[in-house]
Amino acid sequence: MGEEEQPLLPGLPDDIALDCIAKIPQRFCPFLRPVCRRWRDLLTSSSFRRHRERIGTAEDLIFLVQALVDAGGFLSSSATGDSKGQNKPSSVDLRPPVYALSMYSTSDGSWHRLSSPEPVPMFAQCTVVDEKLVLIGGWNPTTLDPVADVRILDLTTGEWRKGAPMSTARSFFACARVGGRIYVAGGHDGMKNALRTAEMYDLAADVWEEIPAMADERDECRGVAVGEILGGERIPDGDAGEVRYGGRVLRPSEWAVGEGRGGMV
Numbered sequence: 289m290g291e292e293e294q295p296l297l298p299g300l301p302d303d304i305a306l307d308c309i310a311k312i313p314q315r316f317c318p319f320l321r322p323v324c325r326r327w328r329d330l331l332t333s334s335s336f337r338r339h340r341e342r343i344g345t346a347e348d349l350i351f352l353v354q355a356l357v358d359a360g361g362f363l364s365s366s367a368t369g370d371s372k373g374q375n376k377p378s379s380v381d382l383r384p385p386v387y388a389l390s391m392y393s394t395s396d397g398s399w400h401r402l403s404s405p406e407p408v409p410m411f412a413q414c415t416v417v418d419e420k421l422v423l424i425g426g427w428n429p430t431t432l433d434p435v436a437d438v439r440i441l442d443l444t445t446g447e448w449r450k451g452a453p454m455s456t457a458r459s460f461f462a463c464a465r466v467g468g469r470i471y472v473a474g475g476h477d478g479m480k481n482a483l484r485t486a487e488m489y490d491l492a493a494d495v496w497e498e499i500p501a502m503a504d505e506r507d508e509c510r511g512v513a514v515g516e517i518l519g520g521e522r523i524p525d526g527d528a529g530e531v532r533y534g535g536r537v538l539r540p541s542e543w544a545v546g547e548g549r550g551g552m553v
Contacts, residue, residue, distance in 0.1 A: 294326065306330075310340045313393065314347050315400050318446030332444050337419070348394040349443075351402075351421055353412045355385040384410060384429055389421075389441075402441070405448055409435055413463035415470055417491045419443045422451065422470060424489075425458050433478055434459040438489070452494045456485055462511030468492060471499070471513075474506030482507035 296305035309330070312320065321328045330336050340346040387410050389402040402421075412426030421441040428435050436458070438451035454472065461475025461483070473486035482505035488497050 294324070296326065296330070306339065307343060310336070310343060310345045313396070314349065314443070315391065315393070317444075321445070337444075349416075350392040350394065351414050351416065352390055352392075353387055353408060353414055353423070353426070354390055355410075356388055384427075384432065387412070387426075387429065389414065389423070404439075404441075406439070409437065411459050413461065413472070415463060415465045416443070417465055417468055417470060420491060422489075422491065424463060424470070424472065425454060425461060425475070427459050433457070434476060440491075451489075451491070452496055454489075455487055455496055455498060456483065458483060460508045462506070462509040464511035464513040466513045471511065473502060473511065474509045476507050481505070 296302050297308060300308070309320075309327075317331050321331050337346070387408040389404060389408055391400045391402055392398070393400070407429050408423065409426030410429050410432075413424045415422055415424075419442065421443055423437075423439040423441070425435060425437070427433065434457040436453035436456060438453055440449050440451045441447075442449075457478060458472070458475035462471075462473045464471055468491060470489040470491065471486065472489070474483050477483055484502045484505045486499050486501060488499050489495070490497070
């Protein structure tokens with residue numbers, strides 16, 4: 289009997305075996321694909337994702353970039369992975385902390401860390417488009433310079449690849465997804481100047497496109513998408529450290545001031 293004719297799970301009809309496999313949490317799927325060619329093809333298929341949705345086993349996942357903290361509450365150093373101050377509590381460790389990607393499953397309330405082949409940039413932004421986790425910008429953990437890098441994790445296959453870089457290296461910027469596109473705006477450049485530029489990333493085409501700049505420079509801003517509108521906040525004003533808050537929304541072709549409680553859109 290050829291491999292394609294083998295049952296999914298010996299001793300079970302394929303329909304029951306499919307339901308059993310569909311109940312396995314997403315975080316274990318990368319370890320199941322090497323079992324055999326049939327499992328690999330099943331787990332990477334769109335029909336398998338639709339089946340999980342149909343029987344109610346699809347998971348809602350939340351991803352974030354965060355500094356690693358050990359059980360003692362110390363930040364982990366990027367140089368050795370040791371905790372700051374843990375070995376020498378009286379010393380000052382100026383090495384930047386290690387950043388990593390974390391995943392939260394709303395299905396069972398569990399947190400899990402995702403592995404990455406390269407160090408995760410400090411303060412990077414992330415979002416998900418079509419089963420792809422996209423990691424954007426942030427600081428180089430060694431030079432502390434902003435980067436334009438884009439890294440993409442295929443949540444179905446567990447494979448990483450590089451995407452087209454942003455036209456501008458930036459950190460502390462607003463980021464949100466609208467449909468199959470990702471919008472970024474504002475942030476810091478290499479001289480820590482606030483930016484007003486914005487751009488859009490088409491994941492399918494792997495292409496960035498400049499979009500209209502905002503009227504104001506914005507740093508340490510936030511982005512949130514509602515329908516086809518991207519909103520943000522925080523506008524630098526005057527001397528360093530002084531800011532005023534306000535909302536501005538991006539519709540398909542232009543930015544406009546948005547009304548919102550406390551200045552947020």
